[in-house]
Amino acid sequence: MKRLKEEMSLSIRARYPLLYLVTSEEARAEEMLEGIAQSSRKELIVWSLSKGLMPSRYGDKQDNDPEAVLKHIEASEKKAIFVLRDFHPFLEKEIVLRHLRDLIAHLKKSYKTVVLVSPVLKIPPELEKDITVFDLPLPDAKELTSILNNLLEPYRDSDKVRIDLPPELLEKVVQATLGLTRNEAENVFAKALITGRQFGWDDLPSIIEEKKQLIRKSGILDFIGLSTQLNQVGGLDKLKAWLKERGRAFSVKAREYGLPEPKGLLMLGVQGCGKSLAAKAIAAEWNLPLLRLDVGKIFDSFVGSSEDNMRKAIQQAEAMSPAILWLDEIEKGFSGIQSSGSVDSGTTARIFATFLTWMQEKTKPVFVIATANNVEDLPPELLRKGRFDEIFFIDLPQESERATIFDIHIRLKQREPNKFDIAALAKAADQFSGAEIEQSILSAMYRAFAEDREFTSDDVVQEIGRTVPLAVTAEEKIQYLRDWARHRARPAS
Structure with a gap:
C-alpha cells in the first residue's frame, strides 16, 4: 500500500494525465488518494453515475452524464485529482472515448489528473499508450x-x-x-x-x-474444509514427523531465524493409501486454508482463456496466502504435455509451463501439495530439485499401520475398538490399502445391518476374504513404483 501510494503520487506530480486504479475497495482507494491530494496540495473530486460530482460544490451543477463530467474537468481551473468511479462501461461509447482522448492532451499541460477507479480493467486500444494502470493490493x-x-x-x-x-x-x-x-x-x-x-x-x-466465500466466487479453485486431523491418518510416521518440523515455518519468527517458507510436497504411491487424506490433514495441522486446483476447470474453449484461468488461479491462491494449494492426481491433470503441440495447439504445455515457473519463482507463502499414482506419467520437469521440498513415497501399510487404520475407522463408525480383534484383522488384511480396509468395515456393517444385528470381527474377516486387493491385481505396476521410489523418494513410513 505504501509503495503504491508513492508510485501514484510520483505519477501525479509528473503530470501523468490518466491513471487507472483496479480495485473493488472504493473507500480504501479514495482514502489513499485523499492523502496523495493533501500532500500535493490538490483537491480530491469524486464522480459517480448515481451521484454526479461530490461534493457538489466542486461543479457548476451536479451532473451524472459521463460526457458532461469530462467537459467539466476540461473547463475546471482547479488543481485537483478527479476520481471517476466505474467509468469503464462508458469507454465503449465512441463520443465518450473521443472526449477522453481530447482531455488527455489538455491534462498534460495542467495540474489536473483523472483517476479511473473500477474493479474491472477494460482499456480500449485507443487509450493504451496514454493510461497507467495500478492495482490496489489487499490489506497486508x-x-x-x-x-x-x-x-x-x-x-x-x-x-x-x-x-x-x-x-x-x-x-x-x-x-x-x-x-x-x-x-x-x-x-x-x-x-x-x-x-x-x-x-x-x-x-x-x-x-x-x-474464506470459503471468496473461493466460491472465483469458480476455479475449490475450498476444502478443515475436517480431517492428522491423528485420523494411520501410519505415515516419517511424513508426520517431517510435517511437524515445518508446522511453525510460516511464522514471522521463522523469517527472523532466516528460514524461507516451505515450497511444497509431492506424495506418490499406491492408490488408496492416504495421499488425499494426508493433504487434508496437513491443512488442519497447520491451520491453513486448503485450496484444491482442478486442472480440468482451467481449460476453456476460447483462445487464451485457459492460460488466463491458470493465472487467475495462481493469483487467487497468492491472495489467500499463507495457504495450501492441492493438486490431486497431478499426472492426469497435465497428461498429454508431450503431444500438446499437435493435439491442442500447445495449450496444455503453456499452462504447465506457467505453473512450473510460478512454483520455482513464487514469493508468496503458498505450499503446493501434489499427489500422483503413476510416476511414469509425471513430466520430468516436475521432479526437478527446487520444485518441491521433498518427495514422499506412500506404500501399502505394514501390519502395525493396518492395526492403527482399523482402530481409526472403527472409532469413526462410533464403535469401541477394544470390542474387536484388531490384531487378527490387521493380519488378515495383508496387502490391503487404507481405502480397502475402510471398505471391508463398511461391507461388514451393511451385512450386519441387513440382519438386524451388530457387526463383529468375523464379519470384517469374511469381507476381507472376499476382496482381491489392488496389490494383487496391479502387482507389476506397484512393484515398478516401489523400484522407482527406492532411490528417488523418501519413504513416508
Whole structure:
C-alpha cells in the first residue's frame, strides 16, 4: 500500500494525465488518494453515475452524464485529482472515448489528473499508450492487525466479552485473513467476536472457513474444509514427523531465524493409501486454508482463456496466502504435455509451463501439495530439485499401520475398538490399502445391518476374504513404483 501510494503520487506530480486504479475497495482507494491530494496540495473530486460530482460544490451543477463530467474537468481551473468511479462501461461509447482522448492532451499541460477507479480493467486500444494502470493490493498483515486491534479495543476491559489473544494467536488470525478486503476482514472479526462472546483459539477454524466465500466466487479453485486431523491418518510416521518440523515455518519468527517458507510436497504411491487424506490433514495441522486446483476447470474453449484461468488461479491462491494449494492426481491433470503441440495447439504445455515457473519463482507463502499414482506419467520437469521440498513415497501399510487404520475407522463408525480383534484383522488384511480396509468395515456393517444385528470381527474377516486387493491385481505396476521410489523418494513410513 505504501509503495503504491508513492508510485501514484510520483505519477501525479509528473503530470501523468490518466491513471487507472483496479480495485473493488472504493473507500480504501479514495482514502489513499485523499492523502496523495493533501500532500500535493490538490483537491480530491469524486464522480459517480448515481451521484454526479461530490461534493457538489466542486461543479457548476451536479451532473451524472459521463460526457458532461469530462467537459467539466476540461473547463475546471482547479488543481485537483478527479476520481471517476466505474467509468469503464462508458469507454465503449465512441463520443465518450473521443472526449477522453481530447482531455488527455489538455491534462498534460495542467495540474489536473483523472483517476479511473473500477474493479474491472477494460482499456480500449485507443487509450493504451496514454493510461497507467495500478492495482490496489489487499490489506497486508500490518493493516489487518490494526483493523483487528481497533475492533477489539472497546471490549478489552469489558466483562461481557473475553479476549484471549496472545501474540502467537494474533499472528495466526492475521495470517488466516490475508486475502480478504478490509470490509470482509472486519465482518469476519466481528462475526467471530459475537458468536461466542469471546475471541480466542477456537475462532481460528471458523475464520478460515469464512474464506470459503471468496473461493466460491472465483469458480476455479475449490475450498476444502478443515475436517480431517492428522491423528485420523494411520501410519505415515516419517511424513508426520517431517510435517511437524515445518508446522511453525510460516511464522514471522521463522523469517527472523532466516528460514524461507516451505515450497511444497509431492506424495506418490499406491492408490488408496492416504495421499488425499494426508493433504487434508496437513491443512488442519497447520491451520491453513486448503485450496484444491482442478486442472480440468482451467481449460476453456476460447483462445487464451485457459492460460488466463491458470493465472487467475495462481493469483487467487497468492491472495489467500499463507495457504495450501492441492493438486490431486497431478499426472492426469497435465497428461498429454508431450503431444500438446499437435493435439491442442500447445495449450496444455503453456499452462504447465506457467505453473512450473510460478512454483520455482513464487514469493508468496503458498505450499503446493501434489499427489500422483503413476510416476511414469509425471513430466520430468516436475521432479526437478527446487520444485518441491521433498518427495514422499506412500506404500501399502505394514501390519502395525493396518492395526492403527482399523482402530481409526472403527472409532469413526462410533464403535469401541477394544470390542474387536484388531490384531487378527490387521493380519488378515495383508496387502490391503487404507481405502480397502475402510471398505471391508463398511461391507461388514451393511451385512450386519441387513440382519438386524451388530457387526463383529468375523464379519470384517469374511469381507476381507472376499476382496482381491489392488496389490494383487496391479502387482507389476506397484512393484515398478516401489523400484522407482527406492532411490528417488523418501519413504513416508
